[in-house]
Amino acid sequence: MRISPTKFISLLFLVLSVFYLYTAYNIQVFAFDENAPFNARTFPIYLGWAGIILSSLKIILPEKITIEVNHKHLDYKSIIYLIIISLIYAAVILKIGYFISTSLFLFASYYFLGERRWGLMFILSFPFVAAFMYLLHGLLNIYLRDPFLKYIGVMG
């Protein structure tokens, strides 16, 4: 039996709702609040039941419009590269600072999306990030944490 992707997503949502409801029932409330008309559990419990009912309806009721997505035409390779680069970016941003990590992230993203004009790639990464940082930090007075630039004395 082939399950449609929409129903599969609804099934996942049903599982999520069941888990959410279970967690909601286990929220610790104060003893005096236990039998109150409304406590920290009430709203999540309603939501858990709403999620279960809606996802069950979506699974049970016949689908009116079946959405066909041609997976052969989806660019999985580029998206996986981009997500990996983004994850690495998120992991190193605090360690090596905003300027270097962001510039490298942009440069790597351009490269993995197929760009090979090195000069333009460079301008739209390092000088671009520097200009953006100047706009935020220098002109708009928005604090930008960058330990590296602070260490070399560029930022105060």
Next chain:
Amino acid sequence: MIEGILIGLSTALSLTNILMVMVGCFAGTIIGMLPGLGPMTAIALMIPITYGFDPSTGLILMAGVYYGAVFGGSTSSILLNAPGIPGTVATAFDGYPMAQQGKAGKALAIAAYSSFAGGTISAIFLLVAAPSLSKVSLAFRSPDYFALMILGLTAISAFSSKGQFLKAMMMVVLGLMLATVGQDSLSDITRFTFNNMNLTDGISFVLIVMATFAMSEALTIIFRGKDPNRAAKQISLTELGSIKVNKEETIKMAKTIPRSSILGFLIGVLPGAGATIASFLAYGMERNYVNEEEKQKFGKGSVHGLSAPETANNAACSGSFVPLLTLGIPGSGTTAVMLGALLGFGIQPGPRLYQTNPEIFWSVIMSMYIGMVVLLILNLPLIPYIARILAVPRNYLIPLILFFSVTGIYLMSFNNFDIFLMIGIAVVATFLRLYDFPMPPLILAFVLGGLMEETLRRSLLISDGSPNFLWDRPITLIILLITITIVGWQIFSTFRKKS
């Protein structure tokens, strides 16, 4: 009111704020032109920039981006038959045939004049309606607010995604679930944090918007192999022709604009409706109003057919500010993003905003006029040049969107857990979008989640746990009946189509 208008004018006409309207309109036009990137993405990308401003300036910038994005969407509808946003789909019905007849410049001019007139007329309506409604809404109690929020969420689910009501309602529940993560506002008990300290304060609204709109839209473009650049190149090559509108066309526009403005504004005020429904209804209404000869021209380059949706979608944009400014309840995804930004500034919109922060209330209204003028005099002559600027290859555009998204989150918390969370939510949102699970209901639900729980808490405590509060007050009952009608209509239309 005169005093308020003067306060608004003095704030909106400051050099910084005029500059912000211009920047907002310009940036919004560019982003709105790109198929797939709408006003919500445009506003979300602007949020980091607004951190450095005072609330009035930040909101004025975002309002400018909103109108600019709607105008930009019209441009790509007319020139390429590729609407940047759903609200400009109806614009393409007659705008694109006009462009194909070599009258692209004229079509753009008609769209610009209609948008200007629609936006200006509805801003006048807003000027009158908002203060009056603010006074009326002071009489609203917690049960009314709770019922109103249920109505808003049901309406956005019914209208934002045709035939996908259940999916949209699931997204509403998901948005509300995400809003419950973190400390409970009254008891300070932590919920759904799984002992992770980073989740104690809950998930940031900016994170959710960036993940579900900016980042996931960028990923969707890559995923589907779409290239907005291709469209932009075509714009540059298109021969625009004259932008002059003759007397006959002006008369036609003059007939269409008032009725479409009224319709657009009223639809915009309704929770969940907005520019898309307003533009389609205005198109349909105009077709019924005109004579038989004009009716035949619809779909082939009719001035009425182009002017009506353009007027209505801009009027609806102004209309959608009414529930936001007067009740503190956004009627659309875009105004939900604005509400989130306002909350970020520490301002709670609602009936008291009119009294507590009159400069914000009035400056937003007055900036609408300025925004409309800016759009008309700045964007129309600049369209061919904007189109050239737009020829940014996808390979550069996507990383830049990701960069703005990550920067927005980093600036907020200087914490990489939030960036990881944003990437995770963006990936899930990308897959959900692929199968037509709409995101605006999720955003609206997330924004309203806290307030909804608070009003439900008060209502249940007052009624001692009984659900009677839902029908005790006539206004609550009326709102509830409207909600039931919407749900009933969705069920009825589903069964009718099946049979």
